[in-house]
Structure formats: structure tokens, C-alpha cells
Amino acid sequence: MESRENIFFNKVSIIGVGLLGASFALALREKGLCKTIIGFGRSEDNLKRAKERGIIDDYSLDVRKACEDSDLILLSTPVGAFRDIAERIKDALKHGVLITDVGSVKGRLVHELESLMPDGVHYIGSHPIAGSDKSGIDDARADLFNNARCIITPTEKSDELAKGKIILTWEAVGAKVEVIDPFAHDEIYAAVSHFPHIIAYSIVNTVGDVDSKYIGYAGKGFKDATRIALSSPEMWRDISIFNKENLIKMIDAFRENLDKITKCLMENNASCIEDEFLRAQTLRKKLK
Amino acid sequence: MESRENIFFNKVSIIGVGLLGASFALALREKGLCKTIIGFGRSEDNLKRAKERGIIDDYSLDVRKACEDSDLILLSTPVGAFRDIAERIKDALKHGVLITDVGSVKGRLVHELESLMPDGVHYIGSHPIAGSDKSGIDDARADLFNNARCIITPTEKSDELAKGKIILTWEAVGAKVEVIDPFAHDEIYAAVSHFPHIIAYSIVNTVGDVDSKYIGYAGKGFKDATRIALSSPEMWRDISIFNKENLIKMIDAFRENLDKITKCLMENNASCIEDEFLRAQTLRKKLK
DSSP states (O other): OOOOOOOOOEEEESSSSHOOOOOOHHHHHTTTEEEEEEEEOHHHHHHHHHHTTTSSSSEEHHHHHHHTTSSSSEEOGGGGGGGHHHHHHGGGGOOEEEEEEEOOOHHHHHHHHHHHSTTOOOOOOEEOOOOOOSSSSGGGGGGTTTTTTTEEEEEETTOOOHHHHHHHHHHTTTTTEEEEOHHHHHHHHHHIIHHHHHHHHHHHHHHHHHHHGGGGGGGGGHHHHGGGGOOHHHHHHHHHHTTTTHHHHHHHHHHHHHHHHHHHHHHHHOHHHHHHHHHHHHTTOOOO | OOOOGGGGGGEEESSOOOOHHHHHHHHHHHHHHHEEEEOOOHHHHHHHHHHHHHHHSSEEHHHHHHTTTOOOEEEEOOGGGHHHHHHHGGGOOOOTTTEEEOOOOHHHHHHHHHHOTTTTOOEEEEEEEEOOOOOGGOOOTTTTTTOEEEEEEOOTOOOOOHHHHHHHHHHHHTEEEEEOOHHHHHHIIIIIHHHHHHHHHHHHHHHHHHHHGGGGOOOHHHHHHHGGGOOHHHHHHHHHHHHHHHHHHHHHHHHHHHHHHHHHHHHOOOOHHHHHHHHHHHTTTOOO
């Protein structure tokens, strides 16, 4: 394994200074792992605030400039922007630069980004499981990744040294790294994250369709069940589109469960309903 | 309105000593609103523990005996047991006794229970919104109803004096009372509570169907979204069966939302997806 000295970065670029990008910057700085951090984003106001708060040292509104001479680039915009950013920066990069991201989808996207990059530029995907329904710098904090799982999704083409450095960097900011194939990653996170988001948004919309005033009667159960429906529509739009094949499979499997419950209800089959609820409760109990 | 002196109860019967029944007993005692509290339940072990902890003064394994001479009876078993209990106790009740419950379904059940009762026995339904995925006495506490909403569902036949006393009693233990028609109650709570429970159980079962090992990758979003799938299968079986017409309507409306999202995904229609997510986010933000 690499030693800590090998993961000191002279210049770091944070492409998209939101909750995850800003927290990564704060964590790198706190751990003394970098000299200068440059931010890039769509909103100059946001970049100014990030600079004022010491999250970034400076910023550029030109993504190529923000990435020039960088030793580590973090893509932390909505995933739908990754490919365009990669296209724009690929010819302006320093030999040996590491590029990673915090995107919730990997799969094909990882292979595409990797193949876009010239020789000597190492892109390896990451997915730290540290997001929330919040998405701005106001909630950023240096310990956001502490004890968080971080999935790294190298391919058969990934450079071993680069992979080692990416892993060490995430570990240095407190994350627990796990290496998973990009496509396997997308299947898993369709199930435990992307699909539940679609369901949560749909629960709220269904109540809205029936009578939006009813929402005022919701208790803690409803609030918890739909908290993720507060998440950024733009970010989840991109995730949903990029992982749509897996999502459609999940929704189909979900429909079968709904059909089963509906049938039990129509038949007044109390024991079938209890069995289904018990099966869910038993599996859910495995999660601490 | 009634004064506090009119809601002192000599004997109170708690039929089903779980989270809500035990908390009601603790609250009544703390507020000095009763002399003796008798418990009834299926498990003598549980009743013994409740007695040892001072939640109830004594218990009976005979529900008629538990209700004899009572001034206030709280039905706090799963709702599926209410009718049978009412049948068994109705001829053993003191003239003027108040009976209420903590059930999550009202509608037809309230009318049935009311019509079972002899003259001078006043049944009026209640639904304190204070339950959780917990259901035992270990989580009971005197302040459980503090600031909780409590829906009271009188009918056109309800005795005004009895209604006033039920309201005062819930207010005395800290609840904010709202009076709603029994059928309207069931429509509202199908939407904001019963339907989300069915969905949460179904989310977990769907992940189990696809690959139960995936559950180990779940983050906070999944945990929150499915916390209510930890709820008692027996209790929610009864609620689901009793409110099945409203539930089936909700599930149908939900299917339409799922169909819409699936169509948008298949067509790669990013703006349609973002619009749907934004619509949900906007409504969900109204909930504090």
C-alpha cells in the first residue's frame, strides 16, 4: 500500500462545490493532504461564498482553467454533467493527474469517462455513501465521510498505482473503502437507493393527486418515509436516467409485490398480508 | 366545557397493554386523573411486568372482569380484536362508562362498535397520532401524547357530554384534539399513514426478492424510507384489512404515478422526470 506522503496533492480541483465537493475539500485540508484547492461551478455566488468560508482557495468559471496543473480532480456536479466536463478538460490535464467523482451511478458512465481520457490521466470512479436530502455548502463538514462507506469502481484498465492513491485518499478522509465492479454497483444502488427515491417522490405525488391538504395530517412515519423526496430533483433526474435499466427492473419487481398485497386485500386474506409484512420486517431488522 | 373534576375516573381499564395503552395509563396517573388502573391482555408475562413497573395496579385475564365497574375503558389492542372485545364486555358494563380506543381505523368500525353498546354506555373513537414502529411497554412514557394530534371521531349518535369528557381527557394528557368524521378519518389516514406502510413493507420485500444481500449496502435514505417496515405485522395487517377500500384506491393512484415515471424513463425524458420530482419535493417541503 501507498504511504501517506504519496497522497499529498499540490493542486486539487473541486468541480461542483456542493455538499459533497465542499466536504471533501474541508476534509482534505483538515488532514493536510493538499496545498491549493480550486473550485468550479455554475454559480459564481456559490463559489464566492465557498471561498469566503475557506472551503476553496480560489475559483474559476472556466472548467479547463480550474483543472490545469491539478493533481487531483473531483467531479461533484450532478452526474449528467460529467461527460461534458470530461470532454472539455481532457486536453488540458497534467500527466499523472487523478480524477475521481462522487456520483451515484457508475456502470457504463465509468467506462465512457475512462476511455475519453488521454494516456497518463487516471480516472477511477468513486461513490461515497454520504449524501442526503441536503445538497449545498451550508451543510458541508470536514467529517462528512468519517465512517461512511465509499465504493470505488475501477475497471480492468485502471492503473494500479492510481487506484491505490484514490483508495488511500478516501481512507484518509475517514471513509471505509470497498471495491466493486461499476455495473454491479449500479444494480446494488438501484435497489437500495435510486428505486426508494423514485418511490418516495411517487408517494408524495400520490397524496398530492388525492388531496394535497391531507399532507398536513402526516405523522413521523410519513415524514421519515418521504424525507428523501426532499432531495434535489436535478441530481436525481440524472441518476434515474443513467441507471434506468436497473430502475425499471426494480419498479417491475415492486409492482409484483404491490399486486400481491392488493390481491390479499381484495380477498380479505389477513394471513397473507401478515406474512408479507413479517417477511419485510424480518429483512429490515437486519439493518442496524 | 367540562371542568377537570369531571374527568376523574375511579377505575380505568386498559385493554391491551402495549406502547399506547401503557403510555395512556402512565399519563393518566401522572396527571392524577384516576384511582385504579386494571389491565387486560393476551400475555400474562406482559401484564405482570406492567404491574411491576406501576403502569397498572392490577390485571385480569378475563376481559369482562377487567371492565366491570370501570368508568373509562381504553381499547388498545390491534383493531381486529375490538369487535370481539366489545361483544364480550357489553353486558358487564357500568351505566355511564366511557369507552374509547387508540385504533388507526375508524369508519365503519366506529359505527359497529357504537351500535353494539347498550344504552348508557358511550363509545367514541379516538386516534392519537403517537404510535411508532415500537409496540411494547418498554417504550411507554407518560409524555407520549404531549403535543401529539389526537383525532376524535364521534357520530351523529354520540352523547355530547361523553364526547366532551373524551376530548378533555386527551387534552389533559397533552394531546391536541381534532374532531373528524370516522369515514373522512380513514380516507386521510389511508393516504398519509396506511398506504406508506404498505409501500415501505413492499420496498423491503422487493429488495429481498432481487437480492437480500443488497440490504447491507443501504444508507440513511433507505433506512428512513423503510423504518416503518419495522412496525408490528399483526397490527398493520388489521389496519390494512379494515381500511382496504381506501388503501386499494391509494395503491391504484400510486400505480399511475409509477407508470408515468416508468414511461419518462423509457423515453429518456429527463425534464418529465425532473418535473415529477420537483412536484413531490415542493409538496413535501410543506411538512415541517
